[in-house]
Amino acid sequence: MAPYLMRVARRGTTINNSALSHSARFIPGALPRGTPSTRADVSGLAPAPPLTATTPLSSAAARCAGRCFSSITSTGKRVGVIPVAATAAVVMGQLSNQSQSQQQQQVRNMASSSTPSSSGRRLNMNNINPHVKAAKYAVRGELAVKSEEYRAYLQGGMTDLPFSEVISANIGNPQQLDQKPITFFRQVLSLLENPVLLEKEDVLIEHLGYKKDVIERAKKLLKVVGSVGAYSASNGVPAIRQSIADFLERRDGFPASQSDIYLSAGASSGVNTLLHVVCQDSNTGILVPIPQYPLYTASLAVLDAHCVEYHLDESKNWGTDLEIIKSSYEAAKAKGIDVRAIVIINPGNPTGASLSESDIRSVIEFARQERLVILADEVYQTNVFIGEFVSFKKVLRTLQKERPNDGFDQVELASLHSVSKGMVGECGHRGGYFELVNFDPDVQQEIYKFVSIMLCAPVIGQCLVDLMVNPPRPGEESYELYKKEYNAIYDGLKERATALHKAFEQMEGVECGSPQGSMYLFPTINLPEKAAEAAKKEGRTPDEFYCLRLLEATGVCVVPGSGFGQREGSLHFRTTFLAPGTEWVGSIVKFHREFMEKYR
Numbered sequence: 001m002a003p004y005l006m007r008v009a010r011r012g013t014t015i016n017n018s019a020l021s022h023s024a025r026f027i028p029g030a031l032p033r034g035t036p037s038t039r040a041d042v043s044g045l046a047p048a049p050p051l052t053a054t055t056p057l058s059s060a061a062a063r064c065a066g067r068c069f070s071s072i073t074s075t076g077k078r079v080g081v082i083p084v085a086a087t088a089a090v091v092m093g094q095l096s097n098q099s100q101s102q103q104q105q106q107v108r109n110m111a112s113s114s115t116p117s118s119s120g121r122r123l124n125m126n127n128i129n130p131h132v133k134a135a136k137y138a139v140r141g142e143l144a145v146k147s148e149e150y151r152a153y154l155q156g157g158m159t160d161l162p163f164s165e166v167i168s169a170n171i172g173n174p175q176q177l178d179q180k181p182i183t184f185f186r187q188v189l190s191l192l193e194n195p196v197l198l199e200k201e202d203v204l205i206e207h208l209g210y211k212k213d214v215i216e217r218a219k220k221l222l223k224v225v226g227s228v229g230a231y232s233a234s235n236g237v238p239a240i241r242q243s244i245a246d247f248l249e250r251r252d253g254f255p256a257s258q259s260d261i262y263l264s265a266g267a268s269s270g271v272n273t274l275l276h277v278v279c280q281d282s283n284t285g286i287l288v289p290i291p292q293y294p295l296y297t298a299s300l301a302v303l304d305a306h307c308v309e310y311h312l313d314e315s316k317n318w319g320t321d322l323e324i325i326k327s328s329y330e331a332a333k334a335k336g337i338d339v340r341a342i343v344i345i346n347p348g349n350p351t352g353a354s355l356s357e358s359d360i361r362s363v364i365e366f367a368r369q370e371r372l373v374i375l376a377d378e379v380y381q382t383n384v385f386i387g388e389f390v391s392f393k394k395v396l397r398t399l400q401k402e403r404p405n406d407g408f409d410q411v412e413l414a415s416l417h418s419v420s421k422g423m424v425g426e427c428g429h430r431g432g433y434f435e436l437v438n439f440d441p442d443v444q445q446e447i448y449k450f451v452s453i454m455l456c457a458p459v460i461g462q463c464l465v466d467l468m469v470n471p472p473r474p475g476e477e478s479y480e481l482y483k484k485e486y487n488a489i490y491d492g493l494k495e496r497a498t499a500l501h502k503a504f505e506q507m508e509g510v511e512c513g514s515p516q517g518s519m520y521l522f523p524t525i526n527l528p529e530k531a532a533e534a535a536k537k538e539g540r541t542p543d544e545f546y547c548l549r550l551l552e553a554t555g556v557c558v559v560p561g562s563g564f565g566q567r568e569g570s571l572h573f574r575t576t577f578l579a580p581g582t583e584w585v586g587s588i589v590k591f592h593r594e595f596m597e598k599y600r
């Protein structure tokens with residue numbers, strides 16, 4: 001089918017024809033006969049040997065050697081098997097040494113041939129969309145699956161593991177760990193969910209400690225939302241978009257328009273929307289920082305577009321180096337890739353690094369010269385310990401003002417924010433938004449259409465966005481408590497980051513820059529040669545091997561650096577610093593010492 005191309009005058013953005021037509025561009029084929037049907041096959045890993053219904057996990061774990069995909073109930077019984085193929089995609093994702101373009105080619109080859117299915121079901125691993133199979137998402141990969149099994153096993157009362165608790169340091173999920181929801185937010189949400197409570201204001205105030213401003217805020221939101229159980233406008237409740245625009249204006253000192261704001265189900269759905277529209281076909285390339293949050297590589301894999309990697313500079317505490325970006329860009333261009341956007345994660349995940357204003361200026365200048373759309377992922381904008389957060393919008397508008405005739409008004413910027421991170425930490429509520437700056441109105445119409453296909457972002461999440469951008473102000477009744485809770489969360493995160501960093505500093509072969517922001521540390525680990533050999537025997541990368549042994553020994557779940565991308569020859573892991581207490585940090589230190597001794 002010939003692609004329908006819609007060239008947008010002046011800005012040079014060509015948008016995805018499938019997003020325009022509502023039809024899927026890609027028709028999946030099937031694997032050629034003899035092609036390994038699961039990533040486990042490719043990697044040479046066999047499925048876990050069958051366990052008996054009562055096999056305890058400790059012995060199972062030894063037998064499975066980290067490849068245990070069984071489901072274990074709260075009573076510690078194995079009840080089924082998570083299909084190897086499903087988890088194996090993740091396994092292989094972490095193991096593969098192929099470049100992304102080699103993998104993409106392999107997937108295209110798989111897609112272009114077809115083999116009839118021999119199974120009774122219409123769908124099997126050989127005929128579903130191969131781009132979905134190609135996507136990797138280590139943050140919720142094999143180690144996370146295994147850690148959940150351990151958790152269920154412990155909850156079932158079993159005591160034969162070397163740890164009594166699982167610490168999920170693999171994902172920035174604040175309330176799964178210790179972070180308490182901010183009272184003001186939850187009180188307002190409770191009234192939105194159950195407006196009948198507003199008929200008993202005296203009970204709310206006298207018995208439940210609700211303040212009057214909570215009640216007022218709930219009433220105000222209900223007035224504009226109607227019911228949180230109803231769909232809203234596709235791009236979000238207009239009054240909430242106005243609230244966000246006001247916040248952006250206060251934050252950046254430049255006007256913002258509610259018509260350029262799109263509420264989303266977390267930032268992830270915003271990224272999904274934007275990438276769908278930006279990616280025209282499989283020749284599209286998007287510059288993505290490495291290491292990165294794997295949402296970007298995974299989404300580009302699903303869209304069958306090129307991820308053009310640019311490395312962050314670890315020697316400069318993971319700084320963004322324009323020369324490196326330029327050389328990646330030129331190399332991709334030389335291969336004929338249509339590079340049309342650059343992703344910046346600021347502050348970074350997994351690195352925590354914030355871009356300085358001058359770095360942001362350089363990136364915008366480069367985007368102007370090369371006509372690149374900027375996708376600024378700013379979900380960690382309040383998680384900053386070193387330096388300060390400066391938004392791309394503010395710098396872009398400043399450049400437009402300083403140099404009005406230099407074409408900055410043609411630089412397209414989409415910036416994203418979310419209720420998931422920061423001191424809000426309400427990732428389960430799936431609230432977020434993106435703002436479009438300097439986009440062609442026709443393209444914006446298509447973006448509107450795209451979001452409308454999913455109807456709207458969760459309305460309760462939209463309300464939470466409103467509360468995040470418009471929290472209690474000084475003088476309002478809820479302000480003191482809000483500020484106290486907010487500061488306690490911020491200080492707690494900083495303290496934990498510092499304590500963890502201090503522990504890393506004591507560990508042999510571990511190097512880690514000072515905590516800068518976001519929710520993670522991303523230390524380098526220099527492992528002995530023998531550990532690398534042992535990893536190879538298991539068909540694993542050394543960082544994956546290390547993280548797996550750490551989980552098995554301590555119950556602490558972290559993510560191998562290979563899940564985020566790392567320079568060849570370097571090894572890392574990512575851990576959040578959200579978990580409370582110091583015991584788990586001590587257990588990492590002890591494990592590391594023993595690991596180094598064992599493989600020295």
Ligand SMILES: Cc1ncc(COP(=O)(O)O)c(C=O)c1O
Pocket residue numbers: 172265266267268269293295345348349377379417418419420427431432
């Ligand atoms: C950099 C970055 N962007 C986006 C997201 C997705 O956040 P949300 O929960 O808002 O979808 C995350 C989640 O960890 C993230 O780290």
